[in-house]
Amino acid sequence: MKTVAVIAHRKKSLGGGLDELRRLISEEDVGELLWYEVPKSRKAPKKAREAVDEGAELIFVWGGDGTVQRCVDALAGSDVPIAVVPAGTANLLAQNLDIPHDLPEAVRIGFHGRHRRLDLGRLNGEHFAVMAGAGLDAQMIADADGGLKERLGKLAYLWTGLRHVGGSAIRMKIKIDGVKWFDGEASCVLLGNVGTITGGVRAFDDARPDDGWLEVGVATAASGLEWMRLLTTMSTGRSDRSPFVRITRARKVRVKLAAPRTYELDGGARDTARVLRAEVVPGGVTVCVPG
Structure with a gap:
């Protein structure tokens, strides 16, 4: 049973929303669920680091590319896998990784997909x-x-x-x-x-x-x-x-x-x-x- 964290930009939407996300996660073998909602993407890094400190073994990021980027920046070098839930406008990372704009499938990939180690760029730190x-x-x-x-x-x-x-x-x-x-x-x-x-x-x-x-x-x-x-x-x-x-x-x-x-x-x-x-x-x- 895993400790799973959710970092969600509460203004973004996909499928049945955050209530459906919580339901879908609850159907998996989860020990503890850490839930963080933020009003802006710039608030996400603090929550990402907090999730790691609390022992998260898998982190779902609900939002667009901006929210994902902020979390990626905070989690760079960490071994904790990120599950992207493409709830933004462009969702370019999800698109390039073939993660569909579909909430149940995005959650399924988070729990049962493959873990892929990706490069990052670092610009001005x-x-x-x-x-x-x-x-x-x-x-x-x-x-x-x-x-x-x-x-x-x-x-x-x-x-x-x-x-x-x-x-x-x-x-x-x-x-x-x-x-x-x-x-x-x-x-x-x-x-x-x-x-x-x-x-x-x-x-x-x-x-x-x-x-x-x-x-x-x-x-x-x-x-x-x-x-x-x-x-x-x-x-x-x-x-x-x-x-x-x-x-x-x-x-x-x-x-x-x-x-x-x-x-x-x-x-x-x-x-x-x-x-x-x-x-x-x-x-x-x-x-x-x-x-």
């Missing part, structure tokens, strides 16, 4: 499991987080993206494992641990979350037409075949921006920074995945 970046994507996310995402869902990203196309280019200097790789104007830089981004688009076709590498991409598209061509290529073929993209891999990345910009981690906006320092953390977290 904070871990991420999906992607991080600066430029257009971070501006989109920052604008959508102002309540627009709750009203429009995934359409919020499209709306805010259209607002920023054409005005997001900035001079960037990027070093890959200590070697200069890019120096020029770019709309965004993206660091990926997985391949698929919002809308099911493959940003990094060869990404794997357990290969010990971070994918690094720079988009130089500036106008609306160039972004349309880029997104069409990403949707119908390989991203690296677009003339508006450069992609490589790295274990360490340093990005210097011409001016401070907002950056994002797994869909969560952070304060502005002029220098981004990132590295891969091999096998940084254990996640329950379909068997």
Whole structure:
């Protein structure tokens, strides 16, 4: 019988809600159930650490990518497996790991799925499991987080993206494992641990979350037409075949921006920074995945 913890963003919803989650867990062989609800994702790390201190052997995280990222950051290096319950807007980590938007199945995977050790990225001292970046994507996310995402869902990203196309280019200097790789104007830089981004688009076709590498991409598209061509290529073929993209891999990345910009981690906006320092953390977290 296991000690199981639930960390739930109470404003998120899936299936029959948190009452159904509690019922489904109670049908398993659980000794003690630790239950934590938070009003914001930033409150989740404290509860994640508390759950570990209380002896949790399995932690369910109910929420979107922001809540999952906050818990992953707190649990990095721990052996306690995380069971993702995709109750958010994009749910990109769940999507990339084939965890369905289905509450009973997500719970079943948590108890009876396979434990998979995944890499993490660490950007400016904070871990991420999906992607991080600066430029257009971070501006989109920052604008959508102002309540627009709750009203429009995934359409919020499209709306805010259209607002920023054409005005997001900035001079960037990027070093890959200590070697200069890019120096020029770019709309965004993206660091990926997985391949698929919002809308099911493959940003990094060869990404794997357990290969010990971070994918690094720079988009130089500036106008609306160039972004349309880029997104069409990403949707119908390989991203690296677009003339508006450069992609490589790295274990360490340093990005210097011409001016401070907002950056994002797994869909969560952070304060502005002029220098981004990132590295891969091999096998940084254990996640329950379909068997």
